Amino acid sequence: MGTHRFQRLSREDLPGxxxxxxxxxxxxxxxxxLRRVHAWVGLGGAAxxxxxxxxxxLLNHRGVMKIEAGQIQERKVVVEFAExxxxxxxxxxxxxxxxxxPMSRVKWLIKAGRPGRxxxxxxxxxxxxxxxxxxxxxxxxxTYTPGNRTVELEQKDASFVQxxxxxxxxxxxxxxxxxxxxxxxxxLVFLTLSGALLWTRxxxxxxxxxxLAIGGLLAAVLVASRAW
Numbered sequence: 385m386g387t388h389r390f391q392r393l394s395r396e397d398l399p400g401x402x403x404x405x406x407x408x409x410x411x412x413x414x415x416x417x418l419r420r421v422h423a424w425v426g427l428g429g430a431a432x433x434x435x436x437x438x439x440x441x442l443l444n445h446r447g448v449m450k451i452e453a454g455q456i457q458e459r460k461v462v463v464e465f466a467e468x469x470x471x472x473x474x475x476x477x478x479x480x481x482x483x484x485x486p487m488s489r490v491k492w493l494i495k496a497g498r499p500g501r502x503x504x505x506x507x508x509x510x511x512x513x514x515x516x517x518x519x520x521x522x523x524x525x526x527t528y529t530p531g532n533r534t535v536e537l538e539q540k541d542a543s544f545v546q547x548x549x550x551x552x553x554x555x556x557x558x559x560x561x562x563x564x565x566x567x568x569x570x571x572l573v574f575l576t577l578s579g580a581l582l583w584t585r586x587x588x589x590x591x592x593x594x595x596l597a598i599g600g601l602l603a604a605v606l607v608a609s610r611a612w
Contacts, residue, residue: 422578432568439552461537472513489518520556521547
C-alpha cells in the first residue's frame with residue numbers, strides 16, 4: 385500500500401470557505417465560570433450539608449417524634465490543692481495540667497460577689513471563679529470559691545448523637561470548628577445566589593424568579609411569626 389500524507393488545511397484553503405466562529409459572549413463565559421464554581425463549592429460543602437441536615441432534623445423533631453437524643457454522662461470530681469490558687473488563671477492552668485487539656489480549650493470567668501437575702505436576713509454571696517474546658521464530645525466546668533483548697537469539677541461525656549448535636553449548635557467553641565462553620569455559612573449564601581442566577585440563566589424569567597424568592601421569604605416569615 386502507498387503512503388498517505390496528510391496536510392493540515394486552514395479555513396481559507398477549504399472550498400467556499402466558512403464564516404468565522406462567533407466568540408463566546410462575556411455573559412456566556414461568566415455563566416460557565418459560575419457553573420463550575422457553583423459545582424465545586426457544592427461538592428466541597430456536601431459533607432457539612434449532610435451533617436447539618438441530619439442533626440437539624442434530629443433537633444427539629446426530637447420532641448414530637450420521640451427521637452433518641454443521645455446521652456451525656458456526668459460525674460463530679462473534687463480536686464484538692466496544696467494551697468489556695470491566687471487567681472483564676474493559676475486555677476485554670478493547674479487544672480489544665482492535671483487533666484492534660486491544652487490551654488486553647490480553657491476559659492475562665494469571675495463572678496463577682498453580690499448582696500442577697502436568705503430567710504429574710506441580708507447576706508453576701510461570695511465571689512466565684514468558673515473554669516470551662518471546651519469540647520464537643522468531652523467537656524467540663526469547675527466552680528471555685530476563692531480561699532478554698534478544693535474545687536468541684538463537673539465532667540461530661542457526650543454520646544455520638546449528642547456530639548453531632550453539639551457540633552450543629554457550635555457548642556464547644558473551638559476556633560477551628562467555628563471557622564469551618566463560618567465558611568460553610570458563606571458557601572450557602574454563595575450557592576443560593578449563584579443558584580438563582582443559574583436558574584434564570586442570567587436572562588430568564590426574572591419576574592418568576594422574584595416571585596418564587598419573595599414567596600419563600602413570606603412563607604418563612606408567616607410560619608415563624610406564629611411562634612412569636
